[in-house]
Amino acid sequence: MSVPQMVFVNVTTEDLTRSIAFYEALGCQINPLFTDENAACVVWSDTVFFMVLRRDFFATFTDKPLADPRTHAQSLIALTRDSREHVDATLTKGLDAGGVEPRPAQDLGFMYSRDLEDPDGNILSFLWMDPAAAAHGPEAYTAEQG
Incomplete structure (x- = not known):
């Protein structure tokens, strides 16, 4: 198995x-x-x-020095959500729980994302991507939109 x-x-x-x-x-x-x-x-x-x-x-x-996630980006962790509304709802929960939104939302039409720092400064990005763009690239979304 x-x-x-x-x-x-x-x-x-x-x-x-x-x-x-x-x-x-x-x-x-x-x-x-x-x-x-x-x-x-x-x-x-x-x-x-x-x-x-x-x-x-x-x-x-690790034998390497640890970065402080409050002052240094060590990774950007992106997780998909089912919709733009799900992205927004996740951010609302995170902000209510002590997270910080370090920058404005990014809306590229085919993709919508918002970043959230957890209380330690680790950066999470929650995003929704149009299924056509996810399967075939951003150009497919643009062609579908006319």
């Missing part, structure tokens, strides 16, 4: 309890089998997970 490919994104936190509350407010579940005093497994879907790790614990996995 083949195991589906899964994605685990590791991000740092200064306050694990606060991070758990933030991601639960976005609608994520926490997998207790992979959560302890050092880390929490945030479930986005059956195949996408965040491992939110205390900074000192995260540091045990």
